[in-house]
Amino acid sequence: MLDLSHAFASALWQIVTLDPQLLEIIALSLKVTLTAVTIATFIGFAVGGVLAVDRFPGRAAVAAVLNALMGLPPVVAGLIVYLLLSNAGPLGVLQLLYTPEAMIIAQVILITPIVAALTRQTCEDLLEEYRDQLRSLGASSAEIVMTLLWDGRYRLITVVLAGFGRAIAEVGAVMIVGGNIDHVTRTMTTAIALETSKGNIALALALGMILLAIALVVNVALMGIRRLASHFAYA
Amino acid sequence: MPPILPMLEQPGSLATLDTRASSSGHVLPLELRRLSLETGGRRLIDSVDLKLEEQGITVILGPNGAGKSLLLRLVHGLIAPTDGIIRWGGMPMDDEIRRRQAMVFQKPVLLRRTAAANITYALGLRGIARSERNSRALQALELAGLERHAFTPARVLSGGEQQRLCLARALSLDPEALLLDEPTASLDPASTLSIERLLIGAKHRGIKVIVVTHDVGQARRLAQDVIFLHHGRLIEHQPAERFFEHPKSDTARAFIAGGLVL
Amino acid sequence: MRGAFGRRDVLKLALATFALLSLAIPISRAAADDFIIVQSTTSTQNSGLFEHILPIFTKKTGIEVRVVAVGTGQALENAEKGDGDVVLAHSQPDEEKFVAEGWGVKRYPVMYNDFIIVGPAADPASIAGIKQAPDALKKIAEAQASFASRADDSGTHKAELKLWQQAGVNPKASSGSWYLETGSGMGATLNTAVGKQAYALTDRATWLAFANKDDFKVLVEGDDKLFNQYGVILVNPAKHPNVKAKEGQAFIDWLTGPEGQAAIASYKIDGQQLFFPNAHPQS
16 A cells, blocks of 8 residues: 555655745746646637627637537647647747747647637627627627627636636646656646656655645635625626 | 606706707608518518608607517617618618617616726727716716716616616717617616606707607607507607597507507 | 727737746746757656766756657657657667668667566466566466556567567457556556556666555566667757757767766665666777
């Protein structure tokens, strides 16, 4: 049976003493995912908003593809980006493989469909109420999109959190495009995978708990904002 | 017959909003020729011919399902007709004409921001300079008696206050024509009274007001002329007194008397 | 100027985006000038060897060594694509093919260790102490005792298949019943073996460093056929101009030279040496 207690204790000690290696890994995870979430949010909000508002031909097909992409396996996303960035691939000249930038790109591909699809849904729901009035006031399609995004801002926080959750938790994409290189592209999830493969189960678990704790903090903070919002009937 | 409300003059400070007194003649007359709306084989609006030339408040009256809201949406350009033409002041229905109108819907539609922000938002859409927006918004709020709620989240206001806010927003845009779709259908009498006073005030400032209602009493109180619709057809269009005293059609007579008109 | 959202808002939006995107730049140590990428195997990484020897090299030359650890098959594949400067693997036939096909410049032997067969203390197939590895595997097949295979085209996997061949057994026919093909790295496969109380073939270095041994023991060792040779190859810059030939060769020279070899020999766990340097001396 695993000697969990001893290993947990040493893992917690690492946390308490702010072990620099651990901090490095946490910092990289957060920077990669937060950057990816930010970029994906900009793209996803725009795509989702336009899909909700603009009745262009082929709209239903685009929406269906977007919904399907929500289920894109992280490892597949990683493979696609790997093949693109590989030296044998079309974007090899960029020399982005095995860098945090590559990891960000892969995570953007993963998160954008979720953000876009959920944004579309949110905007469509709001549009039910607002469409006639906004058209009456003379808003253009672009203005309607911006208005809906701002008006639905508190619901959209949840959407962003969904994207964040998917990214911070995944290992398939960042492992393939990042290579889990020590001090360069090792994130929490790839570190957990590595420690597991070395048999350091308890340490892997401890790292997993830290990851969950961080995700919890982010969620609580943003949901707290939502609470405040509903208090003012903005939600 | 219920008494007609005394007409209220609005405070002079709002004279600056009054730039249209003489020019609302530009969007009139409203002409409809063979206007029809057909979906799924049903004629929801059936070949309506109309010429609306006079100032004042026009009431579109009729039982529920008569097509009154649809007609309003058609002349506001929110729906396209399947046949016929719409002309405002000789000009075809398009975005430019819509900009010279403002519409208030049955259920108040307000954004998740303060009351004042809802108005400045609409002004922004019209291209009004930022510096002007705040003052115009505040004027409109005062007009509607909502100035102390300027920075209250709009959706927290009561139903009546929200509808007054929608009307204030519409008026702040300086429209030549003001269209309202059953604006007081779900409001209490006090709120209804405020709204009706505002409409009368608007009329005085030269804005052409068209109100859809199924409430005969309200029609009596407000109307200059009445358009009576039934099953998508224009049954009557008469000056108010004549309509209520001597309706030409049996359906109108029955409706005025308070019967159920099928 | 029409609209509620004017140019000022778009500008603010653009600035915000730019500011956030620039977050991406400071985190990239990947922009460092002097580094090489070494495609290597999970067994070498899991053993902890790299953490021990690489800092010595970097301190001496200032060249950072970034190791991407995958199975041997994948390492050679990646190198063929030019996604690495150096390959360090332990499957001699494949490495020689790699060079013969022009993907690598030259293969240098570096070090060796040995494979061992580990299994649960209960030892259901009674293989403990058997001298010849193929005999042990034959007994496992006959007993239909669980065996966890890496099945991932790695050096370890290929060595394992060779032993089955020598035993005259085709384990793949029983894939899914007692022969478990995990398709994973060494550590992951060992986890599976321990979890399923199955036998496994592993390199000694990974086993010594492995922290989840449960009650498993080393049951078979010492057979010549369990010899595990490591080789290092420079990826051919003629095929892939992006290869850092100079730094890569510097690493190979160091690894096969007296300092690197000494560093390898000095890596111990619990007093046991994991890898035995055997590069031919530079002439």
